[in-house]
Amino acid sequence: MAAVESYPMKGGDGTFSYVKNSSFQKSASSVVQGLISSAITEKFDVKPSATPTTIRLADLGCSVGPNTFTAMQNVIDTINTKAKSLSCQNPQYQVFFNDHVGNDFNTLFTSIPSDRAYFSAGVPGSFYGRLFPDSSLHFIHSSYSLQWLSKEPKELVNKESEAWNGGRIHYTSAPRGVVDAYARQFSEDMELFLGERAKELVVGGMMVLIMPCIPDETVAHSQVPAGIMFDLLGASLVDMAQAGVISQEQVDSFNLPIYSVSPMEMESLVKKNGRFSIEKMELTDPTSGRKNNEGGSKTSGDGNAIANHLRAGMEGILSKHFGVEKTDELFERFSKKTIEFSDKFKSSLKQGTQLFIVLVKKN
Amino acid sequence: MAAVESYPMKGGDGTFSYVKNSSFQKSASSVVQGLISSAITEKFDVKPSATPTTIRLADLGCSVGPNTFTAMQNVIDTINTKAKSLSCQNPQYQVFFNDHVGNDFNTLFTSIPSDRAYFSAGVPGSFYGRLFPDSSLHFIHSSYSLQWLSKEPKELVNKESEAWNGGRIHYTSAPRGVVDAYARQFSEDMELFLGERAKELVVGGMMVLIMPCIPDETVAHSQVPAGIMFDLLGASLVDMAQAGVISQEQVDSFNLPIYSVSPMEMESLVKKNGRFSIEKMELTDPTSGRKNNEGGSKTSGDGNAIANHLRAGMEGILSKHFGVEKTDELFERFSKKTIEFSDKFKSSLKQGTQLFIVLVKKN
Ligand SMILES: Nc1ncnc2c1ncn2[C@@H]1O[C@H](CSCC[C@H](N)C(=O)O)[C@@H](O)[C@H]1O
Ligand SMILES: Nc1ncnc2c1ncn2[C@@H]1O[C@H](CSCC[C@H](N)C(=O)O)[C@@H](O)[C@H]1O
Numbered sequence: 001m002a003a004v005e006s007y008p009m010k011g012g013d014g015t016f017s018y019v020k021n022s023s024f025q026k027s028a029s030s031v032v033q034g035l036i037s038s039a040i041t042e043k044f045d046v047k048p049s050a051t052p053t054t055i056r057l058a059d060l061g062c063s064v065g066p067n068t069f070t071a072m073q074n075v076i077d078t079i080n081t082k083a084k085s086l087s088c089q090n091p092q093y094q095v096f097f098n099d100h101v102g103n104d105f106n107t108l109f110t111s112i113p114s115d116r117a118y119f120s121a122g123v124p125g126s127f128y129g130r131l132f133p134d135s136s137l138h139f140i141h142s143s144y145s146l147q148w149l150s151k152e153p154k155e156l157v158n159k160e161s162e163a164w165n166g167g168r169i170h171y172t173s174a175p176r177g178v179v180d181a182y183a184r185q186f187s188e189d190m191e192l193f194l195g196e197r198a199k200e201l202v203v204g205g206m207m208v209l210i211m212p213c214i215p216d217e218t219v220a221h222s223q224v225p226a227g228i229m230f231d232l233l234g235a236s237l238v239d240m241a242q243a244g245v246i247s248q249e250q251v252d253s254f255n256l257p258i259y260s261v262s263p264m265e266m267e268s269l270v271k272k273n274g275r276f277s278i279e280k281m282e283l284t285d286p287t288s289g290r291k292n293n294e295g296g297s298k299t300s301g302d303g304n305a306i307a308n309h310l311r312a313g314m315e316g317i318l319s320k321h322f323g324v325e326k327t328d329e330l331f332e333r334f335s336k337k338t339i340e341f342s343d344k345f346k347s348s349l350k351q352g353t354q355l356f357i358v359l360v361k362k363n
Numbered sequence: 364m365a366a367v368e369s370y371p372m373k374g375g376d377g378t379f380s381y382v383k384n385s386s387f388q389k390s391a392s393s394v395v396q397g398l399i400s401s402a403i404t405e406k407f408d409v410k411p412s413a414t415p416t417t418i419r420l421a422d423l424g425c426s427v428g429p430n431t432f433t434a435m436q437n438v439i440d441t442i443n444t445k446a447k448s449l450s451c452q453n454p455q456y457q458v459f460f461n462d463h464v465g466n467d468f469n470t471l472f473t474s475i476p477s478d479r480a481y482f483s484a485g486v487p488g489s490f491y492g493r494l495f496p497d498s499s500l501h502f503i504h505s506s507y508s509l510q511w512l513s514k515e516p517k518e519l520v521n522k523e524s525e526a527w528n529g530g531r532i533h534y535t536s537a538p539r540g541v542v543d544a545y546a547r548q549f550s551e552d553m554e555l556f557l558g559e560r561a562k563e564l565v566v567g568g569m570m571v572l573i574m575p576c577i578p579d580e581t582v583a584h585s586q587v588p589a590g591i592m593f594d595l596l597g598a599s600l601v602d603m604a605q606a607g608v609i610s611q612e613q614v615d616s617f618n619l620p621i622y623s624v625s626p627m628e629m630e631s632l633v634k635k636n637g638r639f640s641i642e643k644m645e646l647t648d649p650t651s652g653r654k655n656n657e658g659g660s661k662t663s664g665d666g667n668a669i670a671n672h673l674r675a676g677m678e679g680i681l682s683k684h685f686g687v688e689k690t691d692e693l694f695e696r697f698s699k700k701t702i703e704f705s706d707k708f709k710s711s712l713k714q715g716t717q718l719f720i721v722l723v724k725k726n
Contacts, residue, residue, distance in 0.1 A: 092496045093496075102473075106467065109485075110465075112487070119486075120486070120487070121484040122487070123482075123484045123485075124475070133457050134455060136417060
């Protein structure tokens with residue numbers, strides 16, 4: 001198995017923990033619960049014939065909860081409803097919670113709802129490698145995880161390369177060569193991902209992927225929410241280098257292994273793999289759920305919320321490179337910038353920055 | 364699912380961690396590796412017909428390693444050898460590592476050998492409840508876990524009861540009423556255990572259980588290794604109560620939820636359950652592996668080793684009741700006593716204090 005770099009979300013349940021700062025992902029996924037339910041109702045084979053009927057589900061990149069529990073319960077509820085409408089018995093369920101080996105599985109396991117009606121298991125390891133036996137899964141779900149590349153493209157730190165990315169930490173607002181290096185890495189990773197999943201999923205099995213995206217190639221990365229955040233984070237680091245708190249070299253050698261794909265790009269990668277039919281591919285608005293449910297009282301565009309959200313996800317990778325103390329200062333600076341730019345951020349959170357995909361494994 | 368008390372082994376890899384203090388269990392299980400291999404070779408159905416062939420194994424009460432990895436690898440190697448001798452392809456394997464939800468699964472997952480040839484998953488939860496879907500396992504292994512009762516028998520702390528166990532922390536050297544209360548609890552727990560496993564194991568599936576035992580009812584509990592340790596631990600607590608460090612009431616209200624069964628008792632519990640055939644039931648010497656492999660240079664009878672061994676397993680339950688500081692003092696006192704009594708302990712480690720059982724699920 002290839003070595004994969006791992007930067008787990010912040011474990012435990014402290015102020016900056018993922019548990020307490022995953023409401024963006026939560027609102028993002030509540031938008032798609034309905035879409036997932038429709039996909040299951042229309043296309044998922046509940047297989048009433050096999051005995052004993054156990055349906056095996058996996059959530060890839062589940063982090064420590066709670067979103068993964070909501071997502072899995074929604075899938076199960078929908079399958080049960082479908083089974084009932086076909087007058088079959090409810091199947092048994094086994095849910096596999098996957099994330100990097102460095103993920104805080106202890107916290108995850110403590111949080112699994114005690115009234116669940118499924119058997120649960122944790123599966124440590126990268127989803128860019130094999131995780132499950134042949135044809136052993138019926139349903140795969142992955143939300144806001146596939147934007148993480150297996151590693152940063154090496155060319156980015158090579159001064160001789162067209163992809164040299166000095167003074168930036170991401171391909172946002174970067175020259176073509178940098179964007180291309182990221183796109184190549186994403187394409188390689190996706191090839192691995194789809195290849196492994198094709199082995200693990202039964203024929204007719206369903207895979208639902210939710211990920212940040214750009215609507216199409218004409219939209220600048222610097223205008224989408226992730227791009228805005230990464231630009232502000234990068235600017236905060238550049239400020240720190242100018243103030244002499246960190247070195248320029250430290251900024252030059254750091255790059256976020258994160259990529260937002262476009263629907264067209266994703267479609268061509270799935271077709272290249274060839275083992276899945278595309279049942280649905282749709283752009284959605286990650287915040288529409290929040291607006292509907294919470295009356296906009298606490299939008300995801302709040303400066304502090306953005307900073308804490310990003311911190312829960314990125315503290316690991318940043319403090320590894322810059323040190324723990326510098327990371328504290330970084331987030332103070334970043335938090336100020338997000339407040340300043342919060343209008344821009346809010347207006348970027350619109351239809352078309354989240355990709356929802358339903359794939360079915362071909363015969 | 365009934366609430367079950369949980370006292371996980373000491374996690375992490377510090378001085379008193381289970382990882383560093385499980386050599387007794389290791390030597391105990393190395394004795395039985397050969398026995399397990401024979402049982403598989405003679406009785407385990409490698410099911411070459413089903414496609415895809417995935418054999419699912421579970422280790423119940425696996426703790427944090429490393430013994431569980433050795434045990435699982437031995438099972439897999441033996442099945443592969445058998446499959447080869449029958450000219451079938453090697454099956455794929457999925458290993459489920461089970462322990463209480465409070466177990467340190469983060470440490471476990473970090474230690475899973477990277478060169479393993481199996482898919483792995485962690486399953487949190489008590490083995491006195493359901494853990495897996497119907498007929499989803501082919502092989503179940505449990506070593507040195509089933510001596511842990513689901514809870515301490517309530518009668519022990521009732522002054523009016525015949526089972527009142529004031530001034531002691533175990534049934535060792537206790538009146539009949541106390542021993543009976545422990546035996547009843549074990550029998551109830553085993554009924555649950557066998558009932559749930561019968562649902563989870565496929566017909567023809569194999570279950571191997573290794574547990575501390577007394578050879579027969581005529582042997583005093585105070586003469587077997589576990590009994591000697593618990594007597595010394597209890598005596599150390601009584602000393603502390605007499606010195607006024609802890610209260611008598613604290614000693615009276617504490618009881619170790621641990622039981623050593625006899626082969627006859629176990630046989631009758633398996634027969635009562637009725638879903639398994641007994642393919643083998645054998646008394647073995649838990650230390651013979653160590654004597655053979657390590658030339659007796661570092662026997663399990665060493666005072667400090669005993670104290671650390673017991674501490675890795677019992678620190679959780681003791682510090683919960685007596686507090687962390689008192690537990691430090693307790694182990695200092697206990698350690699002195701184990702050195703004093705190490706000859707008695709060593710000579711108790713003889714043939715017949717470990718029960719090895721092979722069950723096969725009936726049609
Ligand atoms: N290659 C990989 N294999 C497994 N997990 C990965 C991964 N790359 C990233 N992740 C995980 O993906 C998660 C992204 S955070 C999203 C968590 C969750 N799906 C939710 O919607 O709330 C992190 O926990 C991260 O550790
Ligand atoms: N009801 C229960 N359910 C699951 N695990 C249990 C349990 N009762 C005890 N255990 C676990 O059993 C383990 C006993 S220590 C033995 C560990 C391992 N089998 C070895 O041989 O090295 C502990 O980790 C404890 O947490």
